[in-house]
Amino acid sequence: MFWGTVDTMSQTKRITHIDSLRGAAVLLMVMVHAAATWNPFQDTQTSVLAYVVSGLGGLAAPLFVTLFGWGIVRSHLSIKARTFQALFLFTAQILVNFTSPHLFNPLTPGVLSLMGLLTLLLPFVVTRMKLLSIQPLASTIALIFTIQFFFPEIQGVGGWSDRVSDDSAYTIGSNLFLTGTYPLFPWIVFALLGATISEAHSNSSQTLQQNRFTKSALVLGLVFCLSTFVYSNIENTLWAHPTEDAYLTFFPANPAFIVAATTGVLLIWTFIQRYELPFLSSTGQISLTIYLVHFIPLSLMNDFDTIHQWGLETSAVAVLLYTLAWIPVSALWLKQWPHVNFETILKRIRKSL
DSSP, X not given: OTTSSOSSTTOOOOOHHHHHHHHHHHHHHHHHHHHHXXXXXXXXXXXXXXXXXXXXXXXHHHHHHHHXXXXXXXXXXXXXXXXXXXXXXXXXHHHHHHHOTTTOOTTOOOHHHHHHHHHHHHHHHHHXXXXXXXXXXXXXXXXXXHHHHHOGGGGOOOOHHHHTOOSSHHHHHHIIIIISSSOHHHHXXXXXXXXXXXXXXXXXXXXXXXXXXXXXXXXXXXXXXXXXXXXXXXXXXXXXXXXSSSXXXXXXXXXXHHHHHHHHHHHHHHHHHHHOOGGGHHHHHTHHHHHHHTHHHHHHTTTHHHHTTXXXXXXXXXXXXXXXXXXXXXXXXXXHOTTOSHHHHHHHHHHHO
């Protein structure tokens, strides 16, 4: 399972680098939400610090979804278990929304509801494509990029308030599938990337081919990122920004962002797979719990930057300290309360099914 111990339902052996990858992903998500809460960058920034925070933060959700794709195709869940898991994730999304009203509306679709959809759809999509001898990742990227190029308005033209809106069933459905913060289109690309990595690593005959693919993708991706970055500076235009007119945009996720994020995910995956970074392991073991819980302190302290008149440097330091604090917190949590977490609850309920 994507947040648990698994390769399959029966395995109990943990994979250190996968736990560390989950830890890195959830810490990046914490950093993104802390930065959005205390907002060290009130205006459009072009500083190195802004690019570092935005760049690393921009990889949080892609890495999370890639890891989810890696896990869900290895879990071999029954339809009943997948249905329960999807309902659990949709419920968790609503819980997150209620604990962070300064960011979301009660029924705003987000990364957890995206994972709920993927729980139901991804195994079916991958299986059907293979039966038809279609390469899932390459064909989906080609289709999505084509649609984005010819019909860019399909991902919505509104700002943040429109992408988190929940004022009607139609709006919620549109934001869930196309126009929200993490809609199924085009974020399914990252889940398929994870599924592709999972398949290659479980099939020794494909490992060498996968390594060649990874190296080629990294080289092409880095060349693309560097070229667009240099050109944007020559033209004095924004290279990357969550919502502004830039080469890479997160809301909506445009083709340039997907290429850059895929490159970043592969870089992080390759690095952590090699060095493992076991100090992140405990954070990864309860990554779902941290994701759900970390919103509570942020909601309680969401106006600290205004009350205490934090400047850019103070806000940035606060974001960094809040993010890194979850590493020792997770280690202490697992030591003192190893079974008090959402991962254990989900695992026990799934076993009962």
